Every structure is written in C-alpha cells, then in structure tokens.
Amino acid sequence: MTFRHLAQSNVRGNWRRYIAFFLSSTFSVMIFFIYAAFLFHPDVINGNIRAADKVRFGMVLCEYLIVIFSFFFVLYSMSAFLKSRKKEFGLLSLFGMTNRQISKLVLYENTLIAVLAIAVGIGFGALFSKLFFLALAELLEVESPIRFYLAPKAIWLTVGGFLALFELITLFTLRQVGRSQIVELLKAAKKPKSVPAYSVWLTVLAAVCLTAGYYMAYQAKLYTILIYMVPILATVVLGTYFLFTQASVAILRRLQKATGLYYRSTHLVTIAQLVFKMKDNARTLFMVSILSAVILTASGTFYVMYQDTTNRITGNFPQTFGFTEQGEGVHNVIHPDKLKSMVADGGFELLYEVQLTGVPVPITLKQMNNTKADALLVTESDYNRIASQLGRKTIQAEPGHATYLFPYKEVAVEFFEKGSTLVTDAGGTPVAVQIDGQVNGGVIGPNIGYTGMLIVDDGDYAAWTKGVSSANKIVYYGFELRNWEKSLALSQSIENAIPQQERKRFENRVESYLDYKQFNSLTLFIGMLVSVLFFVASGSMLYFKLFTEIQDDQAQFKALSRIGMSDAEIRTITGKQIGLIFFIPVAVGALHAAFAYKALGNILGTPVWHYGIVIVCVYAAMQFGYFLLARNAYMKQLRQG
Template identity: 25%
Template structure:
C-alpha cells in the first residue's frame, strides 16, 4: 500500500474526524467562487480595475482569500493537534520523518481536491440565487445568470495554490513535537507567553507608529498594521487575564466558590484561549464596525449626494468667458422646462496660481447671499473687517489658508464671524472659499483674477440621467480640458451603485466572518470535549455538582466570547466616532440602534452556545 492510498483510506474510514476541516475548506472555496462570479460578470466589463467599484470587488476577493488562509490554517492546526496520538503511534511503529510529512501532505491534498470540487459545484448551483439577490440590492445592473468559466479557472488556480501552500505548511506544525508530548498531550498545561507577547508588541508596534507619524505609507505598512493589530490584541487579553489572576490571588477571592477551578481551567489552555479571544475580538470588531456602514450605506443617498453636488448641473468655462456665457444660455434653454428650474451665475475673484486645480476664491457678501437664497440657506451680513468661511468638500470644517489670510489681512480683514461646512460648488472644485463685505471685495478683487461658474437646479435633482448629460454636452459642443459640465444625477448614480455594492459585498463578508467566529469557538470548545469530559468526570466523583460544573463551563465561554465582544464593541464605537469626522454622513444614531441589535444577537448566541456546550460535556461524563 502506498502512502497516498494509506492517506486516502484514513480519510475514508474516519471521515468524521476530517469533517470540520473539510467543511472549512469547502466554505472558503464557495465564498471565493461567488465573489469571482460577481466580479467577472459580463455586466461589469465596463468597470475599470482602478475605479472605486473595481477596487471594491478586487479587495473583496483579496479579503476572502486572506480570511480563507487564516481559517483553513487554524482548522489544520486544530485538526492535526486532535490527531496527535495517531501520529505519535505511527512514529513509534517505524514511520520516518519523510513518510510522516508526506502522509500529512497527501491527506491535505486529498481533502483540498474534494473541497475544490464540492465548493465549485455548490457555488455554481447557488450562483444564480447569489446574482439574483445582488441584482435586487444593486440598482442599475442586469446580473443575469451565466456559466462562470473564468471564475471557475480563477478559483481552481488561486484557491488550489492556497491549498497547496497550506499542505506544505501543515507538516511543520507538528514537526518539533516529541512523541511523548503527543501521546500525553492532554496532561500538558500550556505555557503563558506574556513576556514574549510584550516583546512582539514593542518590536512590531514601534515601527508601525513611526511610519504613521512620518506619514510614510507603502504596501508593507498594511502588513505591519495587521501584525500590530494581532500582536496588540493577544498582549491586551494576556495582560487582562494576568492582572485578573493576580487580583484574585492577592485578594483571596480565588478560594471563593469555584474560582480556583475556573482560573485553573483557563490557565491549562491559556495560550489557545488567548489566541481564540484575540481572533474573535478582531473578527467581531470588523463585523460590528462594518455592519453600521453596510446598513447605512444605501440610506440617504439623495441627501448625501447634495452635500457633494448641490445643483442639478454646474458648468464652467476656463478659457473663454464669452463662449462660456453662450453655452450656459444653451444649457438653461434646454433645462428651463423642468419643474422649479432656476439658474445662477456665481462670480468670484481668484488668487493667482499656476495650477488650474488650485482655486482659492473670494466672494462678495452680496454674491454669497444670492447663492444662499438659491440653495435655501441663511444669509449673512459682514462688516468691512469680517470674513466668513465656506466648505469645499462637504465633510470638514473650512479653515483660512495662509495665502488667503495674508491677502485679506493687508486690507484689515482679520475677524472671523463663522463657518459653514456646506459647499457652493461640486466637492473639491474650490480649494478655499472666503466671503468678505462688498466694499472690501471691490478693493481686493481689482488685483485678482475674475472668474465665474453657472449653477442650474430644479425641484427634483434626481430627474434625468446619464443620457441627458451626454445630450447636453453634445448640444453645446463640449470640449474636454477647456470646460467642465457636471450633473447631480451622475454623482447620484455612482454613489447609489457604489454604496449598494459595498452593502452587498460587505454583507457576504460579514456572514463569512460570523461563520469564522463560530468555527474558531467551535474548534476551541468542542475539539477538547473528550479531554474535558475525562477531567470533569473525576471532579464530579470528588463532589463537584452539575450546577457548579455548568458555572465553570460558562466561565470559560465568558472569557472566550463575551469579553472579546465587549472589547470589539468599544473599539467599533471609537472607530465610528473617528470616521464620523472624516465622512459626509454621521452614523452615530444608527450605531446606537445597531448596538442594541448586537447585544441581543450576542445574548442569543451566548445562551445557545453555552447550553449546547454544557449538554455536550454532561452527556460525555
């Protein structure tokens, strides 16, 4: 019998022990295949790889592959560890190191091949439903069913390569284990690597912080960020447990009730437990933070688009003022039949700059009030020494640039009376907008460049479409590079499509991560049921009641599940608070609602897992 046949028969005769690892591989293939089916859909051929949508689809595939690698590697590690005695016996009866490694390699290759087949077949079966759901969530795309040949080939080569890599890594996991350790694995308590985790944090976190302070961003820094997150999470939970253990010992509370057994039980698997907590916390943080934006992304698209484009159309001619006036009249004649149509010419003075895209502009008080009336905003009244700042991106509070400050201060304008984050042109068109009194404007603008933009609006900004924009450009003889014509509906369609795509892709990833959390906790709790049952059966004979045993088991689960969840919830709130300062929309209210949903879901999951785990242990005793 060859080693390959031996590996195949091992899997065939004892498939139950291989099932968890096999399902992890199948699930990874299934998710990657579905993402590839969406990304390579013929309806998305028009999407450029460097566009926002292209980047979203590409990053989703990368994230799913990285998640698959971690999940499968974690699964392999536990799978091999659970078969330690079998491997030790093989070594005792004469299996060489090379044969031992080949056996593990062949087993993983066989599982990987079957996982690829099952994952791809399952993916093809469910791809139609997947595309139908995607089409219902993502407006404007006809995601019809097609035979996904390219996604199939990508899955075979990329996921197959990933499986091959893991199969090569797998033998290394047990390579340094002594046979006696493998045979008596359940009798060995794990070491606490607190000092090593502290050293890892210092070594990894220090350069990461340095590069961020210096704002030196490159590809490798993202790897440093990930390693910093993992090492810091591991260290923090290690620190929390050591501090808690120290407090319990010094206060004497360790001898109250069953605290000694609870702590000893956690310390027995301290390294595995803390790794599980760190992984669970990281995945929870991603899910909890992402869920807020997944729910909120498709909401308020109309209002949010107005924050980056407040008009139906905006036109500007950069080279010929008379020609710009003529074309603006053509646009107005084309749009004047729309309900609530209005037109405004916004004249301003611009500080001279060699770069066309840098536009520090100054508005007169009267001109700003006309814009405010046009956009239904509050008017202002400035004295000759006062100025007012207007937003340019719809997100951040406007500030007075030094170049503008120097210009207006020479005319005695030094007092700021207010700011408004809302824009008066498409987001990013102006670099800064400063409003001064009419008298001051007449004095300052004489030495500056005069320019103007034309704004057109209507009652319903969403009326029209990309075809209308194309028709207007054709009507005026639009010249790229010499003029600009932007429509609200262009941004609206783009925002709507992007947000819904993010929501859909993010939902699938969140579900994957939730399954990943369940997989990690399942692996930690249920892979050692036999070992735990033997230990607790002896303790019950010594007088431990079933109620006390349930409390001890619940204590372990609280460490593994509840503490990481609470930590992740706090981290999510911090991240969302920071993001609220950087984006157009505030998600605070939605976060509060989602937090209650999180807590309810967490309670249900905790109670379910606790009951199942307790029943499993008690049934085995």
C-alpha cells in the same frame, strides 16, 4: 484496513472537530468560485455588461485576499488539529506505525477534507451564482439579467488553486509529526500545567500601546491619517497581543484575591479554570479580536459610504443643475428660462432657483504646494440668502474682514489661518482682508472653475468691484428639482442643448449620484461577502479550539461531579467560560472599531457612530447565534464523555 479506510474512519470519528473547519473552508471555496465565475463570464470578458470593469478590479483583489486569508486559516487549523492528536499519534507509533505512515494517513485525511470542501463549495457556488448575478445586475442597473453560466476556467481555477493550497499546507505541517518521540507524544496530554504567570511591565505596555493607538485614531484627520495609520495599527495590534497574553492573566489573578467575589457561588471554579484557559487560548483570542476589528471596521466603512451617498452628493452638489456665465446678462451656456421650460416639459417640479454674482480674485494655497488659484469674491447677503435656503449657517462679515469657503466638507485643512491677512486684487483694485475663519461645504456647485469663495461685507464688495466691468463678473445659476434622482434623461437633454464648447460650465448632480451610488452599492455587496467569510472563519477558530481541549474538560468535570457539583452548576460554569471565550474578542474588536469609526468620522467630516452601532449589533447577534450552536454541541459532547 487500508490507509484510505482508516483516514475516512478518523474523519467520521472526529467530525465535531472537523465540522467548523470544513464549513469555513467550504464557504471560502464558494465565495472564491462565485467571484471567479463572474470574472470569467463571457459577458464580462467581452465588455457586454456596462460598468463591469469597476467590479472586476475589486473582485480580483478579493480573490487574492481570500487565498491569502485561507492560507493562514488552513495553516492554523491544521497545526491545531495535529497538536491535539499527539496522543493518538503516539499510540499509532507504539503499535508499529512509522512516521512516514502516519504522515501518509494525515495526508489522506486532509486530502479527503479538501476534496469534499472544494466539491461542496463549488456546488453551493454554482447554486448561488445565479442569485449573485441577479443582485449584480440590479446594482449595475443592467437592462437584461446576467445570464447563468458556469465558466470552466472558474471551476478549474478553484479546484486547482484550493487543492494546491490544502496539499501545500498539509506537507508543511507534517513536519510536526516526525519531530516528537513516542513517549513525548503519549505524555503530551498528561503534562501538568504550570500556574500561568504574567509580566507587570508587559501588562503596562499593553495599556500604553492601546491608549496611544486610541489617542492617535481619535485625533486623526484627513491630512494626518496616512502618517498615523501604521503607528495606529502597530500599537493596537501589539497592545491587543499583550492584553490577552499578559493583562488577561493579571486581571484574573487579581480576581482570585478578591475573596468576596472569588468564593461566591461557582466563581471559584469558573475563574480558576479561566486563568488557564485564557493563557492557553491567548493567541486564538488575539487573532479573533483582530479579525473582529477588521470585520467591524471594514463593514462599518462600507455601510457608512453606502448610507451616506445622498448626503455626500447633495453636500457637494447643492443644486440639481448649475452653470456659470462669463458676464452679467450673458447667456452663452443656456438661458435660464429655456432650462426651466425643459424641466417643466420633462415632468419635474422646480423647487427653487438661485443666482450668485461674484468677481474672481487670485489666492495662493500654501497647504497645496503654493498652488495659484482664483476664489470668487461674493457679498455676505448673497451668500446668506442661499445658505438660509439650504439650511446652512449664515455669516456676518465686518468691514475689512472675510471668511474663506472651501467647497468640499471632507477637506479638514485650514488654508488661511484665522486672524491672518490675505492680500489680493479685484480686477486691478488692491484688496487686503483679515480672515475670520474657514467654512467647508459650498452653497453652489463645486465645478465652477474657482477654488472656493471669499465672503465679504456688502459695502466692501461694492467699493472693491466698482471698477470691474460686467463682462468680467461671474454669474452662477442653480436649479433644485423635486425627485432629482430620476432626472438623468433630463440632464442629458439639457447638456445636449448646450453648445459643445460651453458644456464644461454646466454640471449636474444626478450623474455623480448614480456613479457614486453604484460604486458604494457594489463595494458594500462584495465587501460584506468577504466580511461574512472572515466572521465564519473567526467563529470556527473558537469552535475547534474548544473541541481540541474537550478531553481535558471532560476529565475535569467528571472530577467536579464526583465531589458533588450538580449538572446545572457544571452547565453554568461551562456556559460562562464559553461565553467569555466567544464574546471577549467581540468586545475588544468593537472597542478597536469604535475608535476607527471616530477616525472615519473625522475624515468624512460627519459623525458615523449611528452606522457603526448598527454593524456592531448585527455582528454581536451573529456571534451570539454561533455561540449557541457551539455551546449546545460542546455540552452534548461533554456529557457523552
């Protein structure tokens, strides 16, 4: 028998151990190839696909991410496989095989798996690339479908890149084979396990780190998230590590002392074995928990941004069309009657129109490096009229007081402290007002050339602007349409009817909406594929971790059978243990993600819990399916042993 035949025989004999690793590697190759096929598509390279440049940059980043992730995943998997085969290598050494020959055997095995994974991955990638191109064409709103094309560069890049990756990691992990003596290898599986110990101080440190990380995430705002980000990641990762390596053992040891629970039913066996399993699997559970948190946080963020597209755009652009005129009664941009006539001719229904007159006043924004800007001084009655139409909260301004309005909801910066005095002037008239607070989110379009509004009492406005001429006042006209999402052609027609030099005063919602929707759709589509890759890999880590310990479990459950425990009780114990191994990381990852969603909600200025719950439920359902497959395969193998 040649080394090649022996390698093939070993792979076939250990296929239950290899299957999860093989499928995860295949999926990685498939996603990488599909992205590469798009990147090297002639229509993308030649610029024939509109907005393809937006996708290209994101896919290039994903390609790097897939390679980096695959490197660590394959490295971990191969190292785990080698450790689980120490007894086998000891027997081969005892039969006269040298370390060099064992290394050669392992190299053949890993090369065989690599070639199969690359071939199957590219095959499925080619099969699904057409579907991928169709989905992209729909998201990019390409007039004609992206033609099916398998770029040779994509094939060679995938083959060369992943083959080099597999071989490099194989050579790196082969160092483990030659470092152990035959006796150590043969006794590796028979070494008695000491009772897992834990440190009280490290257990407390886990609680402190997680509490600190959660607190910072809960308090994070848009202007503090960059400061908090690294401390949050550091404390949560460190706390999670000690949670599994120390706190999990402490909790289980504590349960062993709770005699009422410990000696009930089969809990004695379940908890006693979990003490060892949690300690042995601590690093794996830690990595899967962090991966779960990354998957849930990233997927939740993509989903939130996609679902909130309309709300965000309508919040930033309260009217479908809007423009400002310099001076009352002046129509240098476009006459409102002409715009309404074009709306009617375009087949759209005008829901309402607004008109707001204000006077520009200078302000200084200290939180923006003392930026000098102009705010629009408006009356509370004009503001409240539009706010009521939009369903916003109205404002009551007392004489000598003002409320500052910033046009964007996302910015959580308080530009003027409540109770402070703002000194400015309105057309040469000195104005001093006490700030009653700040409102985020405008009632008119944001691109009017002014940084927010100062909302004041009607009488104060009349007195302060008495000397301001009509020519120095700013008038905003806004128009809201039904079915505005389809008004792109109308928007372009209106813009073409406006003189070139005045077009900067005109704004429309639909173009920003379509660009934002396209970007979020693409981000969700591309990001979800990478998230699924991470999910498959994390589940695979748990799967082959189970099967690397199955020989020990077979011996333990044979002993339990001999002392009278039934098959149903053994299945119950096994199901509980596997369930905890699979779902504890999901629970920890979901808890991490919950605080990440809170931070995201703080940044966006709106709660995102309902979106996050959807992602967590979908992820838990997928993990449950993976658990059922793993449990059935494990139980079948356990009975065969």
